[in-house]
Amino acid sequence: MIAADREGHLKNQEIHAALAALRPQLLRFARLQLRSDAQAEDAVQEAMLAALAGADRFAGAAAAKTWVFAILKNKIIDELRRRQREGAVMVVVEDEGEDFDELFDRRGHWEESPAAWADPEAALENSQFWVVFEACLDGVPAKPGRVFMMREILGLETDEICKELGISSSNCWVLLHRARLGLRECLSRRWFGEK
Amino acid sequence: MMNCKEATQLMSQDLDRKLSPVERLGLKLHLFLCRGCRATERHFALLHAAARRIGTPPT
Numbered sequence: 047m048i049a050a051d052r053e054g055h056l057k058n059q060e061i062h063a064a065l066a067a068l069r070p071q072l073l074r075f076a077r078l079q080l081r082s083d084a085q086a087e088d089a090v091q092e093a094m095l096a097a098l099a100g101a102d103r104f105a106g107a108a109a110a111k112t113w114v115f116a117i118l119k120n121k122i123i124d125e126l127r128r129r130q131r132e133g134a135v136m137v138v139v140e141d142e143g144e145d146f147d148e149l150f151d152r153r154g155h156w157e158e159s160p161a162a163w164a165d166p167e168a169a170l171e172n173s174q175f176w177v178v179f180e181a182c183l184d185g186v187p188a189k190p191g192r193v194f195m196m197r198e199i200l201g202l203e204t205d206e207i208c209k210e211l212g213i214s215s216s217n218c219w220v221l222l223h224r225a226r227l228g229l230r231e232c233l234s235r236r237w238f239g240e241k
Numbered sequence: 242m243m244n245c246k247e248a249t250q251l252m253s254q255d256l257d258r259k260l261s262p263v264e265r266l267g268l269k270l271h272l273f274l275c276r277g278c279r280a281t282e283r284h285f286a287l288l289h290a291a292a293r294r295i296g297t298p299p300t
Binding site: 159161194226234 | 244245246247249250253254256257258276277278279280281283284285287288289290291292293294295
């Protein structure tokens with residue numbers, strides 16, 4: 047019984063440490079989406095407290111990380127939808143990213159045909175891949191990065207993103223396309239070993 | 242015939258909206274003929290799968 051208590055205590059310590067280490071990353075993500083330091087701090091604080099309250103149920107630090115991110119994600123979505131209901135559209139001028147025209151020739155065909163990635167599904171099971179993926183995601187310019195995260199990580203529909211950012215559908219698709227091409231170039235270079 | 246630049250834009254949009262039958266047919270024809278765009282389609286699918294996996298609670 048004492049051994050089980052000790053093991054539980056150690057597991058809780060491990061989870062607390064993992065969540066504390068994750069805090070800067072959670073804050074960066076929340077700030078990018080909410081564009082308010084105070085609201086980002088509040089959302090991260092609430093997500094951390096909710097995750098710590100359920101620490102006993104986690105199988106380990108990795109599960110706790112995934113859960114705290116999921117809680118934060120839902121808090122951000124709630125806040126974005128609350129803003130939409132109240133008609134608060136925040137239009138900000140920021141880096142829209144490059145259009146990657148240099149990848150194509152004058153006729154719109156590849157300058158250099160992209161190569162297939164070796165065993166991409168296996169990459170998803172490799173913890174190092176996620177370090178590189180997050181670094182690449184951090185490297186996407188502000189506006190395409192935010193739109194990509196809203197669409198692909200928060201799972202918002204295009205029309206919700208357009209309302210939140212005060213942009214047109216076609217502008218939204220352009221930004222998503224730039225984010226995907228940027229991520230593809232980064233992963234090709236840093237993980238799949240091209241160029 | 243659409244070019245590679247137009248095809249990659251449509252592949253990206255295919256993840257965000259419903260393509261029209263004409264767009265889908267044109268894209269399919271282009272993909273049949275273009276290896277670089279077939280690779281790009283798989284790249285976009287991996288990015289989509291990776292991003293969706295972030296923040297999804299384990300079952």
